[in-house]
Each structure stands twice: as C-alpha cells, then as structure tokens.
Amino acid sequence: METKAASMPKLMYGTAWKKDATKDLVLMAVRAGFRGIDTAAQPRHYNEASVAAGIGEAISAGIVKREDLFIQTKFTSTSGQDPDNMPYDPNAPLEDQVHASVASSLRNFAFGTPEKAYIDSLVLHSPLNDIADTIRVWKALETYVPHKIRQLGISNTNLLTLNELCSNPDITVRPACVQNRFFHATQWEVMLRAYCRPKGITFQSFWTLTGNPELMKSPPVVRLAQSAQIDAVRALYALVLGLGGTTILDGTTNEAHMKDDLEIPGLVDSFSQSADGQSTWSECLVDFKALIGEHP
Known part of the structure; x- marks a missing residue:
C-alpha cells in the first residue's frame, strides 16, 4: 500500500x-x-x-x-x-x-x-x-x-x-511549488506569487533574511516584533507567511533559533486572533504588503 x-x-x-x-x-x-x-x-x-x-x-x-x-x-x-x-x-x-x-x-x-x-x-x-x-x-x-x-x-x-x-x-x-528568492531585485515576486495563488501553487521563499536587511528594519516588521514580543527575524518570517500561499526555507544552524522559528505559525495564529493583537497584525500586514508593492 x-x-x-x-x-x-x-x-x-x-x-x-x-x-x-x-x-x-x-x-x-x-x-x-x-x-x-x-x-x-x-x-x-x-x-x-x-x-x-x-x-x-x-x-x-x-x-x-x-x-x-x-x-x-x-x-x-x-x-x-x-x-x-x-x-x-x-x-x-x-x-x-x-x-x-x-x-x-x-x-x-x-x-x-x-x-x-x-x-x-x-x-x-x-x-x-x-x-x-x-x-x-x-x-x-x-x-x-x-x-x-x-x-x-x-x-x-x-x-x-x-x-x-x-x-x-x-x-x-x-x-505544485515554486522556489525563488524573495528580495528587492525580484520585486519580492509579487506578480509571480499573484499568478501562483489562485492555482494553488505554493511559493517557497529563500534568501528571506539574507536578501532583506532593509525589510528587517522596516516599520511593519519593527512594530510587529514589539507588539508580539518577538525578534525582527521572526516578525519578518511571520509577515512573509501572512502573504498567503507561502513556505519559508530556513537554514539556521542554531538549535535555539530552530525551535523559536518553528513556533512562528502558532504564534501568528494566537496573536492575530487575540483581542489586543488582531488590529495590529492586520495593520502590519497591510503596511508590509504596501512596502513590497503588493496591494489587496
């Protein structure tokens, strides 16, 4: 079988x-x-x-x-x-x-x-x-x-x-999936991801950290990090996952970071559905999409 x-x-x-x-x-x-x-x-x-x-x-x-x-x-x-x-x-x-x-x-x-x-x-x-x-x-x-x-x-x-x-x-x-760099030089693959989404094709993001030092310091990432009490790495990962139809390739060699990163999907769910975090999450995600040129 x-x-x-x-x-x-x-x-x-x-x-x-x-x-x-x-x-x-x-x-x-x-x-x-x-x-x-x-x-x-x-x-x-x-x-x-x-x-x-x-x-x-x-x-x-x-x-x-x-x-x-x-x-x-x-x-x-x-x-x-x-x-x-x-x-x-x-x-x-x-x-x-x-x-x-x-x-x-x-x-x-x-x-x-x-x-x-x-x-x-x-x-x-x-x-x-x-x-x-x-x-x-x-x-x-x-x-x-x-x-x-x-x-x-x-x-x-x-x-x-x-x-x-x-x-x-x-x-x-x-x-079933497309694995591409997610960074400014490819315009964060906005058009390609828009093509993938209705077809059910998962976008696998790599260079998510290495290629985005500016995003790490951007207002929506900083605000989410502060509000959810997480660091900027996990805030950026959370927002990339929040784009929908995405998976992240994570190459960390640090065991503690591995465990922390794996908590991101659950953390996003709990934070975005809480009374205090729901509006903050929505606003951060809207601002993040605008920052990378992706609009509703």
Whole structure:
C-alpha cells in the first residue's frame, strides 16, 4: 500500500552550503521539530547523501517515521553542477540525466527499503536555456509521479517559464511549488506569487533574511516584533507567511533559533486572533504588503 504523502510545512529546513556539517544539522533540525527538509542532487552546494544520513538517524532513533517527513530534492542541469562531481553523465541525453539523478536520490532516501523509496517533492533547480529542453526534462520527471515522486516544482524561474509549465497541453503534471528568492531585485515576486495563488501553487521563499536587511528594519516588521514580543527575524518570517500561499526555507544552524522559528505559525495564529493583537497584525500586514508593492 502506498504511503500517504506528507503535507508541505510552513517552514522547511534548507540544507544548502552545510557541507560536512549537513548530517548533524539535519538531525538537529528534525529533533527541533522540522518536518520538511530541502536538498538537491547537486554536490556543488548540497550534500544529499548526508541529508539522508541525518534523516535516517532520526528515523532509527524513533524521533520520526518516514511518512512524517516532507523530503524535497532537486534535479540540477549541467550548468548548475560541479563539472567534476555530477550524479549523472553530462554527455548523456537529457532524459537519461534525469533518470540517473532521480535514481541516485531514491537510493539516498531508501532508508533500508529500496522498493518503498519515494520523494515527496522534486524541484527542477532552474529552467534550462531552451524552453524545449525544459519541457523535455519536465516530461521525464512526470514519469515518476505520483508513486516515486509525489509532486513536482521549479526553482529560480520566471513567470514566462512557469506559465508554460502550467499551460502547455503536452504537460500532465503541473507545478505544485515554486522556489525563488524573495528580495528587492525580484520585486519580492509579487506578480509571480499573484499568478501562483489562485492555482494553488505554493511559493517557497529563500534568501528571506539574507536578501532583506532593509525589510528587517522596516516599520511593519519593527512594530510587529514589539507588539508580539518577538525578534525582527521572526516578525519578518511571520509577515512573509501572512502573504498567503507561502513556505519559508530556513537554514539556521542554531538549535535555539530552530525551535523559536518553528513556533512562528502558532504564534501568528494566537496573536492575530487575540483581542489586543488582531488590529495590529492586520495593520502590519497591510503596511508590509504596501512596502513590497503588493496591494489587496
């Protein structure tokens, strides 16, 4: 019997650039309460095998079961790979590159039962240079849905490519998520997120802290932090989640911060529904939307 897919959490643990610390940090994140883990079959920036090792240790310790977790990895084309360390033959046809990459990820996330291995979400790391090649890769990924891969997504995309994946009649599996930078240079993806929202496509925000030092000091973030008695990091996260249809990639390496960050969704619910906090939350969210150019 096929295991029921886990739902995508509001906060996912991001594992980019964790290098030799990856296994221990992933185990720490799961212990802290993270149930969504993001990685990639791209050794240049990620260590997928160590991500799997950290999860495997958490499963062996009885902290979680596989079905409790939302595991997301990526297929990365040759342009984003280390030329000396790829999970596939760069000279092989695109479809074969996809199959080799997915096979390597499924081996990593087998956890002792290869026949039951699956991935909750597989993201195309970036569109390829040619839209026809992007479609070729996407259709190769479709062959794994819904059994070995439960959903597909795309990262580092523009609206034109996303619309092609959503409207092309040759495509049968539509994107379930888009993982893009959330910062000023992309205008906080206001238009792309507006496109995603009615289609039920989740926007996965990354660079949420690194790319937004100005937002961290902005009046709505400061006011919410003071009113809810939280720091600016968690106030910014709360407002990004408040935009709707969003999930945040959180890459902190601090265990205390992990636990604090995971409290944000519940804290927002309680604060925004309280007699004292309801109006403050609404006003902060309206001001935050105006600040990033998003209007009701």
